[in-house]
Amino acid sequence: MYNDDDLRSAVDAGIFSEEAAAAFRHHLAGRTAAAATAPAGSPDEENFRLVTGFNDIFVVIACALLLVAIAWIVAAVSSIGAGLVATSAVSWGLAEFFTRRRHLALPSIFLLLTFAACLFAGSATFLPEGVAGLTVSAAITAAATWFHWRRFRVPISVAAGAGALVGGVIALLVLAIPALENGLPLLMIAAGLAVFALAMRWDSTDTLRQTGRSDVAFWLHLLAAPLIVHPVFTTLGIYGGRGSLAQTATVAVLYLMIALVSLAIDRRALMVSALAYVLYAFSSLFKTFGMVSIGFALTGLAVGSALLLLSAFWQQSRAAVLRYFPESLQSRLPPSR
Incomplete structure (x- = not known):
């Protein structure tokens, strides 16, 4: 059975054009819609791709060892910030093979999270301490994850970018209006509802949960949930x-x-x-x-x-x-x- 990753790989290899792949997806969506109206159907189990095989785990372990070693060596000869930024850059490089060419699910998620986290932490070390520096670092991370999404189309990229953007916006608001620090729970709820609305927008374009858009929505829901729930219950x-x-x-x-x-x-x-x-x-x-x-x-x-x-x-x-x-x-x- 063909999936969206197979079609994307075929397009990258020049076997299909983007128009042909889009027409094929539309055809499959029509057949799936017809099947969904049949009396018998399997329940939706909210599937999402995490591990395609044990090779995913093997690759993640190897990537983790390599990235930790690079961060350690660069930090030893330069600075911790330089080590983190170098780790972020190498994560992008590894994604060029394991994500763009091999389409491995778990390594793609791991490399994206490593890329975003190390870039945020690394860039923060070169910026002034405090809310202002964290705001700039969050903005850099949000922009970088957007480019990562455009390049690799890893579903979790949208949630990672949204998380960085949310953190940056909240920090900027608190920096501009210090009194808002007392209303952080309300800011978090508002941010959570905004992410939830974005997740529903992605979900509404794939109600049958057949494409990667549903995976994007899944990770956005996973981000929105604690932003909404945590401040409500702690209040x-x-x-x-x-x-x-x-x-x-x-x-x-x-x-x-x-x-x-x-x-x-x-x-x-x-x-x-x-x-x-x-x-x-x-x-x-x-x-x-x-x-x-x-x-x-x-x-x-x-x-x-x-x-x-x-x-x-x-x-x-x-x-x-x-x-x-x-x-x-x-x-x-x-x-x-």
């Missing part, structure tokens, strides 16, 4: 050490709302991001009532059972939720099966 004082019944009930209601949103968009990242807060809130409640030794075990039993039940009946639950959505909105979401 409630979840880690205050006191597990009250009212606080736990609030957490449960919020998690139920998150679950409904996750069902509607057919993405589980929001639920995973909020899971730690739910576990902590219920464990604290059990401890309040004197069940210190088995509080976490009881919480894991209840929450784990509920999540497994939801997983088993995910598509049926989605169908029940989508029933209340207008047709215009349902057309932008993955179809229920």
